[in-house]
Amino acid sequence: MPDITENLVSKTIRIRPNNSHKGTYGRVGLIGGSQNFGGAIIMASKASVYSGAGLTTTFTDPSNLTSLHDHVPEAMFADYNDVENLREMIPGFNVIVIGPGLGTDDNSLKILKATLNAVNHDQIVIIDGSAITLMAKEKLPVPDAQVIFTPHQMEWQRLSGIKISDQNDTNNIEAVKKLHSIVVLKSHHTKIYTKDEIFVNPGGTPAQATGGMGDTLAGMVAGFTAQFSNTDDAVISAVYSHSAIADKLSENQYVVLPTQIIEKIPFFMKNHQTKK
C-alpha cells in the first residue's frame, strides 16, 4: 500500500503544450449550492478554475449567482432549478461534480437524479457530500460513467454500509469493487481506492479541520481529471496537492482556510510540474 509520492504528482502535472487552447484543458460542470450551502459550490468552482480547467460552469441556486461571480468571474452560471437545461447541457462536459452544498431535500434529489440519468460512460463524474448521502438513502444506482466518490468516513458508512469502526482496507476494497468507482476516503491520512490499488496520502494537517475543505478538494479533483489523461493519477495528484498546500500554509497559520488553499494552487502546480 504505497504512499503517494511527489514523483508521481510531478509526472502527472505535465508541462502544458504550447499549441493548446481552452478546449485542451477540459470543460467542467459543477452542480450544487442550495440557498443555505452556497459557499460550498463556490469554493469547488473556484478550485476547478484555479487548478487549470479550461472552462468551468456552475449550476446552482440563483441566490448564489452574485457570490459565484465575486469569487470567480471566470466561471459561468446556470440555474440548477432548470432541470431541463441541466439535462441538455450535461453531455457538453468532460467532468461533472455533483454534491457540494447540494443539500438533501426533494429539490436536491430531483437535481441529483436528473444528473445521474444524463451522464454517459465517457464522462468523469465526481460525487461528493450530500449527493453521496442522498444516493445511499435513496439507493440510487451508480451511473454508467467514470465515477469518483469523495466521502468522509460517515458518508462512506452511509454509502458502503460499513461502520466507521469497521472501515479497514479489506472491507473497503470489497465495497469499492461493487461500486465500480474510484473512492477517495477522506480522513487524517486520506486513502484513494482505485480499481487496482490503494494509495495513502502522506500529508494533511489538523489545521485543515474546517468547513469547506472537502468542497475545495472536489473542485481540485475536477480540475485535475479534466486536464490529465490518466484519471487515477489525476485524482491522486489532486489529493496530494490539496494537503501539501495546506501543510505548507499551516507552518504559519493555526487554521488554514479553504479559500487560502485555492489561491495557492497555480503556484503549487508550477513548482511540481514535470521537470524538463
Place this chain on the structure above:
Amino acid sequence: MPDITENLVSKTIRIRPNNSHKGTYGRVGLIGGSQNFGGAIIMASKASVYSGAGLTTTFTDPSNLTSLHDHVPEAMFADYNDVENLREMIPGFNVIVIGPGLGTDDNSLKILKATLNAVNHDQIVIIDGSAITLMAKEKLPVPDAQVIFTPHQMEWQRLSGIKISDQNDTNNIEAVKKLHSIVVLKSHHTKIYTKDEIFVNPGGTPAQATGGMGDTLAGMVAGFTAQFSNTDDAVISAVYSHSAIADKLSENQYVVLPTQIIEKIPFFMKNHQTKK
C-alpha cells in the same frame, strides 16, 4: 486583579491533535444582522471561522446572504426570520452568538426570545450588542446556559443598572454574580469578570475605535470557546488576541479595521500556541 498574560493565552491555544476533524473544533451558530446592520454579523462570522471553529452557521436576514458568502464562503447561511427553523437548529450548536447587528425592533425581539428559549445548559451563549440592550429593556431572564455577555460601558449600564461613572469592580462584581455569567466589559482596557476573578486586558489601542470591533470580538470569543475546553481561559485568550493583533497593526496604521484584524487571527494563534 491580574493582567492577562501571554503565558495563559499560549497555554490555552493548544497544539491541535493530529487525529481530529471538523467536529473536534465545535459548531458555532451566529444570529444577527438586520438589513441595516448586516456587516456586523458578517464580521462576527468571519472571526469565528478565522479563529478555527470547525463549522460556522450564520442566521441573518436574506439581504445579507451574498455578502456573507463573499466574505466567508466557509460559513453556512440560514434565514433568521424562519424562527421555527432557528429553534430546531439551535440544539445542534456548541456555541451560539446572538446580537451583532440584530437591531432592537419587534422582529429582533422575536428572534432573541426564540433563541434564549431554545438554548440549553450545555451550550455556550454569547450575548452581544443589541441583544444586551433588548434583554435589559424587556427584562428578559438570563437563560440556563453558559452565558457570556460582551457589553460596552453603555450596554453594561443598561444591563446591570450601574451608571458608567459608578462602574467600579465592587459594583460590577455584585452585578455579575446575579447574572451567573461571564462578563466582558469592553473599554480602553477591557475587563473580564469570571465567576471567581477579574482579568484586565493589558492591550488595546485607540486605533481600534471604529465600528465593527465589538462584532469581531464576539466572533472570536465564539471561535475560541468552541475549541478550548476551559471557557474562562478561552474568553480571556480571545480578548487578549483581539487587541494584541490590533496593537501590532497599529504600529503602521492610524486606524485598524476589524476586517484586517480577522485576517491576522490564524497567524497570531500559530505564533502563540502552546510551545512544544
Place this chain on the structure above:
Amino acid sequence: MPDITENLVSKTIRIRPNNSHKGTYGRVGLIGGSQNFGGAIIMASKASVYSGAGLTTTFTDPSNLTSLHDHVPEAMFADYNDVENLREMIPGFNVIVIGPGLGTDDNSLKILKATLNAVNHDQIVIIDGSAITLMAKEKLPVPDAQVIFTPHQMEWQRLSGIKISDQNDTNNIEAVKKLHSIVVLKSHHTKIYTKDEIFVNPGGTPAQATGGMGDTLAGMVAGFTAQFSNTDDAVISAVYSHSAIADKLSENQYVVLPTQIIEKIPFFMKNHQTKK
C-alpha cells in the same frame, strides 16, 4: 497664497488619545448612489471608514446594499428612498456627505432637498458631485450648516456662474464669500478656498484621472473633518493626503485606482501624524 505643507497636515492628524472610543471620532452619514452610480457612494463610504471616522452610515439605493457590505462591512446601511427615516437620522451625525453617485433625477432632488432641510448649523455638510449640479440647477439655498463644496471645474461653473476660463482667484473668492462655505475646487492642482485664505495642493498626478477619484476625496474629507476639530485644517489635510498617496502609487502605476488609494489611507495617516 500658500502651498499646503506636510507640516500643517502632520499637526492636524493628531496622535489619538488613549482614553477614547468610537464616539470620539465622529459619526458620518453619506447619502448617494443611485442604481446606476452605486460605486461612487461605496468608495466615499470606504474612504470615510479608512480615514478613521468612528461610525459610518450609508444612505443609498437598496441595489447597492450588498456591494457596500462587500467593500466595507464596517459601514451601516439605510435605504435613501425612505426620506422620512433619513430626516430623522440626520441630526445624529457630526458630518454628512451628499452627492456621490446621487444622480440628477426627481428622486435625487427629493433626497437632496430633504437632506438640506434637515441639517443644522452644528453639522458639517459636504456637498459633492451631482448634488452640486442639482443645487445650481434648482437654485437651492445653501443650508445653515458648515458647508464644504467639492466641485470640479464644470460643477463650479454651474454653482458659481463663473465660466471655467474665468475661474481665477479674484472671481472665485467673491463667489465663495457668497456661499459662506469652504470650496474645494478640484483640478490638476486643487485649491481650497476657506473663509480667509486660499491653499494650493502641491501634489496630484495625471495617473489619478479616472472615475471615482472625487468620490474618494469626499469620503476622506468626511473622515478627516469628523475627527479633527479645526475644519479648515481637516479639509486641507484630506486633500493633501489624497493626492500624496496617489503620487506615491503613481511611481509604479500608470493609472491609480481610487480603491487603491483608500487602502493606503491608514498607513499614510500613521506616517504623517503629529510627531511625539
Place this chain on the structure above:
Amino acid sequence: MPDITENLVSKTIRIRPNNSHKGTYGRVGLIGGSQNFGGAIIMASKASVYSGAGLTTTFTDPSNLTSLHDHVPEAMFADYNDVENLREMIPGFNVIVIGPGLGTDDNSLKILKATLNAVNHDQIVIIDGSAITLMAKEKLPVPDAQVIFTPHQMEWQRLSGIKISDQNDTNNIEAVKKLHSIVVLKSHHTKIYTKDEIFVNPGGTPAQATGGMGDTLAGMVAGFTAQFSNTDDAVISAVYSHSAIADKLSENQYVVLPTQIIEKIPFFMKNHQTKK
C-alpha cells in the same frame, strides 16, 4: 510580417500630460453579460478601468450589478435591457465594446442590433465573442465606425467563412479588407490584421488557456484605444501587454487567471511607457 516590438508598445503608452483630466482618457461603454455569462463583461470592464480609461460604463443584465460593483466600483452601471436608454447613451462614448458574455439569444440580438445601428463613424467599436457569432449568423452589416473584431479561430471561421485549416494570411487579408476593420485573430501567437499590415504577437503562454482571457483582452483594447490616438498602435500594444503580463505571471503559475492579469496592467504600463 513584423513581430510586435517592445519599442512600439513603449512609444504608444505615452507619458500622461500633467494638465489632463478624466475626459482626456476617453469614455468607454461596454455591452454584454447575460445572466449566465456575467463574469465576462465584469472582467472586460475591469480591464478597461485598469488600463486607464477615463470613464467606464457597463451595460449589462441587472443580475450582474452587484458583482460589477464588487470587482470594479469605478465603473458605472446601466441595464442593457433598456434598449432605448442604450441607444441614447451610445453617442457619448469614444469607444464601445460589445460582446463579452452577451449570449446569442433573441435578447442578445436585439441589443446587438440597437448598438450597431446607434454607433457613428467617429467611434471605435470593438466586437467580441458572441457578438461576432451573432453578426455572422444573422449576416449583420459591419457598422460605419472604426471597427475592431477580436475573434478566436472558430469565431473567425463564422465571420469570414474561412475554415480554420484554411486560415492563412492570404485568405485572411482578403476577408479583412472586405470588413474594413482591424481584426485581432486570437491563437497561440495572436495576429493583428490592420488595413496595411500584419503584426504577430511574439508572446503568449498555454497557462492562459482558460475562460475569460478574451474578455479581458477586449477590455484592454478598449482602454488602450480610448487613450492613445493611433488606433492601430493602441490595439497592437494592448495585445502585446496582455500576453506579456501573462508570460511573466506564468513563470510562477501553472495557470494564469484573467483577474490576475488585470491587476497587473497599471504596473506593466508604467514600466513600458515612453522613456523620458
